[in-house]
Amino acid sequence: PFLSFVMCGGSGSRLWPLSRIDKPKQFHRLSGKESLLSATLKRLQSAPDLNGRITVIGAKNHQMQIEKTISAGSDIKMILEPVARNTAAVAALATLSALSGCDDALILLCPADHDISSTEQFWQSVAQGISAASRGAIVTFGLLPERPETGYGYIEAGEPEDNGYAITRFVEKPDHETAIAFIRQGRFFWNSGIFLFRASTMREAFLQFAPDIWQHTEGALQHADCSAEAIYLRDEFYQSVPAISFDHAIMEKADRRMLIPASFSWSDLGSWQSLCKLEQQHDNQDDCGNVLIGDVIAHDCSNSYIRSEAGLLTISGLKDMAVIALKDATFISPLAQSHQVQAIVKELTQQK
Ligand code: GDD
Ligand code: MG
Secondary structure (H helix, E strand, O other): OEEEEEEOOOOOHHHOOOOOOOOOHHHOOOOOOOOHHHHHHHHHHOOOOOOOEEEEEEEHHHHHHHHHHOOOOOOOEEEEEOOOOHHHHHHHHHHHHHHOOOOOOEEEEEEOOOEEOOHHHHHHHHHHHHHHHHOOOEEEEEEOOOOOOOOOEEEEEEEEEOOEEEEEEEEEOOOHHHHHHHHHHOOEEEEEEEEEEEHHHHHHHHHHHOHHHHHHHHHHHHOOEEOOOEEEOOHHHHOOOOOOOHHHHHHOOOOOEEEEEOOOOEEOOOOHHHHHHHHHHOOOOOOOOOEEEEEEEEEOOEOOEEEEEEEEEEEEOOEOEEEEEOOOOEEEEEHHHHHHHHHHHHHHHHHO
16 A cells, blocks of 8 residues: 655744744645645645555644645545654654554655645656665655755765665755755755655664654554544653654664655745745746735845735845745845744744
8 A cells, every 4th residue: 555644743933924833834825826735735645546545744733724724525634743743753653553554555755845846747756766665765855956955954876776876875954064065076966855665664764773763652652542534642642752853863874765866846945045936936026036925015126035914015125135024023034044034933932
């Protein structure tokens, strides 16, 4: 069997103030016509010949928003977390839940926060990874880096293997200088954050590299409350799962990893800068490269992302800027530094 799991419980703090704890970016309509989660589910539902079950793993607090996105009548299931324990725990949940169905299923683990232009090319890439994953590799999909982005994982491709490459190194979120060096060396790809593997392969990897995460997650699943639609993890058990990303806990260490160069075009929409770039690629810009959303008048501005949901916003003389004005909060920053909004979110959370 082929099972898809959607990781949907992140907070998307780099898109503050639009992305909030109660409604993070995966539930927003950012660039296309529907929310990122909705687009992700549609993509997975269109799997050619694979016909697998889809499970959304997300926050209990977002249950209503997830249910609203899952169309009525579909048999998409949910695993709901009382607290976020990062993506290694999510991968362990997916694997354990697949193994409880007995068969050694193939698992496609997907983020909920990406824009992928072509569903057909997405499935072509997945198909290219199936034989390697079936034989015990953890397959990831790589993109050619366009800039020294520090918000992504980097994969160094080794020898050609199967339909892709063996992986020499996996480095999660390097610093700026390292990212520049990786791009110069030319053998590096961005990690798309989409993974394909057998349940048994992942169980072995967890037992070898992160046995504590595995055991705590297993315990939490054993004590979970279940209904026909959802598995509700209980706080007292899930809380003790160490919060580490899948990339650090497993991908940086695993032995049999494989890279498939992605044939789809992809954007992480991880920051105002990447959202601005994507809108420009879709030609949603004025003659000076400004992306203007809402009631905005821009005079003598260029290459800026300006969004107002708080009445008329007028700006003049801005270049390469992000201005996000909402009813209760405003954020203004050079686009290139807009990811630093994360530090502001951290400060705000600490104040609470
Ligand atoms: N259920 C659940 N619980 N989901 C989570 C949690 C959690 O605690 N934390 C994050 N997620 C979800 C997010 O909603 C997102 O869809 C996905 O898991 C990935 O998490 P991010 O927090 O967005 O990761 P990232 O973007 O910083 O980094 C990952 O993705 C990059 C590409 O977008 C890594 O895999 C990088 O290596 C990769 O380049
Ligand atoms: Mg992300």
